[in-house]
Amino acid sequence: MSATPTGGTRFIVDEKRGAAAAGSGAGAMSTYRMKRLWIKRVDLLVGLTVLGWVLVAWIVLVGLDAALQFMRQLRFVGQNGFTVSNAAFYVFVTIPRRMYETYASAVLIGGLLGLGGLASTGELTALRAAGMSRVRIAVSAVGVVAVLIVGVVIMGETLGPWGDQLDQEIQMRLRTGIMDVGQSGIWARDGDRIINARRSVLLSNDGHARVQLVNVKVFTLTPDGELSRFDYADTAQHIGNSWILGHVRSSIIDGSGVHSTTLASNQWQSQLDPNVLEKSMIVPQYLSMRDQLRNIRYLEHNHENSIAYATPFWGRVVYPLNVLVLMLSAMPFAFGTFRSGGTGRRIFFGLLMALIWYFGQQVVVSFGVLYGLPPLPANLLPVTLTAMLAWIYFRRHA
Template sequence: MNWRIKQVDKLVAYSTLSAVLMTWLLLVGLDAVRAFISEASDIGQGNYGFAAVTLHVLLTLPRRAYEWFSYAALIGSLLGLGTLAGTGELTALRAAGMSKLRICLSAAWSLGLLTALVAAMGETLAPGGEQQAQSLVLQAKSNDIAIGRRAGGIWARDGDTFINAKQGTTRQVDGLREVRLADVRVFEFTPRGQLLSIAIAESALHRAGEWTMEKVRRTEFGEAEAKSTTEASTRWKSGLDPRMLALSIIQPEYLSISDLRRNIRYLKRNQQDAQKFEMAYWGRLFWPFNTLLLVVCALPFAFGALRSGGMGKRIFIGMIVAIGWSFLQRSLVNVGAVYGINLAVATLLPAALLALVAIGYFRRAS
C-alpha cells in the first residue's frame, strides 16, 4: 500500500477537519452558555458581577475545549465521512481501490496535529485558566480566597505529623502571597503510631517561606502524664507546602501532567492515597492515543451507507457505541483501581483490546 499523501487524502482530511471544527465549536459553545447561565445566578454576591461571570467563563474555555475535543473528533469524523458517502465520493474512493483502513487512517492523520495542539493546550492554558477562574470567583465573592472547605476541613500529612484546619485563605499582602489556616490542629506521632503531642492554634500563617502559629495550646503526652502549655505565637517547623494544599482541592482532571506528578510524589512520600491523581495522570498521558484510536474504530460505521440506506441511523449507532465504550473504559479503570491493578495497565488495556478488535475488522474488510 502506498502511504504517500495524495489528493484523496486531502479530500478526506478537509471533510473530516471541517466537520470536527464545527462540531467542536458547537459543543464548547453550548457548554459555555450553560456555565454562564449557572454562574449568573450568583451575580450580586460580593463583587461578583456580569463582567466577572463573563471573564470566569472565558478563562475556563481552554479546559472545556480540551474536555469536549474527543467527542467532537468522534462525531465530526463520522459526519465528515458521512458527507462524502452522501455525495457518492466515498463510493468512488472505494471503487478506485482505496481500502477502508486507508480512508480511516487518512481521517485520523488529519486529526493528528490538531490532537497534539489540544493536548498541549490541556497542559498549559487549560490548568492555568481553570485555577485563575477559581481564584477570580473566590476573590470577587469574598475578601480572601478560600483554599478549601469540605467536611472535616483540610487534612494534610507531613511525615509523622497530621494537620487539620477548618478552613484556609490566601491573599496578596505587600506584594507577597500569604496563606492562613484557621482553627488548626497538629497531631504528632512517633514512627510506631504513638501520640506525642497535640497543638491547637487559632491560626497558622505561611509567609516568606515559613509558618507561624498564633494563640497555641500544646499538650505533650508522656508515659504517665500530660503537660499543657500556651503560647501567643510560635514558629512552626513544617514541610507542609501551601501550593500542594491549593492543588489538592482542585479536581485532578483539571491539573497538568507535571502538577499531577508532583502531587503523586508528595502524597506517596507521606504515605497517603494518591490513587485519584494517578488515574488522572495516566488518563491524561494516554489521552491523545485514546482519542485517535476511538476515531479510527468508530469510522467503519460510516461505510454502512455504501451497501444500504440509513446513513444517519448508522452514524448515530456509531456515536452511541463509541461514547458508550468511553464510559465503559472509565468503569474498567475504576475496577482496576479497586482490585489493585497497575493503573497504567488498567488505563491502556481497554484501548489495546479495542485496537485488536479494529485490526480484526480491517483484516476481514480488506
C-alpha cells in the same frame, strides 16, 4: 572477421542494457514505493473532509458546554458581589479546558459525519475502485486528527490549567472567606490570625477524600496589628473536629524576646472550613501533568495514597491514543453501516457512541482502580477494548 567483433559488441551492449534495465526496474520499484507514501489529492479529499466536520462538531460541543455552564453560573449572581461579567469571564477562561475535554467526542462525531458523507455519495466506493485501500483511507482520516492533537495537548497542558487556576482564584474570593488563592498559595483570615498554605493536596483513604495543607504559616496578630506569634508546620490536616499540624515550629514574641518550640504534631484550633478548602482546590484532572506528577511524588514520599492524582495523570498520558482509537472506531461504520442514511442519523449515532465511550471509560477505569489495577493499565483497558471491538466489527461488516 568483422562479424565476430560486431556480434561481441552487440552482446556487450545488450548485456549493459539488461543490467541498466534491471537497475532501472529496482529504482522504479523504489520510486513506486516512495510515491505510495506521498500525500495525494485523494488523501487531501478524505483528510480535509474529516477535518471540516471535526471542527464543526468541536465548535458545537464547546459552544453547548459553555452555554450550559454560563446558565449554571447565573445562579450565583448577586452573591458576594458575583456579577454577570464574572460569570462570563469564568466561562471564557475555561474554554481551553473544555476544548481539550470535548476534542475526543468531536473527532468521533466528525469522523462519522465526514466519512459517512463520503460513503453516502459513493466517493468512498469510487476511491476503493480506483485502488485506494481501506488502510490508506484510514491513514488519511487519522492523519489530520493526529496533527491537530499536538496543538490540543499543548493547550491542555498550558492554557487549560492556567484558565482553571485563574477562575478558581476569582470565585473563591467572591464566594468564600478565603482571601486569595494564587501563586503564593492559599491565604485566609481566621479571627486574629492570618493563614498561608503554600499548596494543598487531595488525600484518599478508604474511599474518603480529605485536604492536606502543605507548608503552613500561621501569623497571630495583636489587636494593634502587631505579630505576637508565628507557627510553621510542614502539613495540616482536618481530622475529626480539629486541625492537626505536623512537624510544627512555634515562635512566641513578647517583651522578653522570641521563644521557640518544636513538636512532632500539635492540635490547632481553627474555624477554617475544610469543605471550603476542598472547593479552593483545582480538580486533579484539571491540573497539568507537571503539577499532577509533583503531587504524586510528594504523596509517595510521605507514604500517602496518590491514586487521586495518578489516575488522571495516566489518563492524560493515554489521551492521544484514546483520540486516535475513537477516530479509527468510526471507520467500520463509514464502510458499512453509513453507506446510506442521512446526516441526522450519523449525528445521533455519533453522540450515542461518544456518551457510551465517556461513561464506559469512567466505569472501567474506576472499577480497575477499585480492584487494585494500577492506574496505567486501568486507563489502557478501555482503549484496548474499544480497539478490539472496532476491529471485530470492521472485519465482519466492512
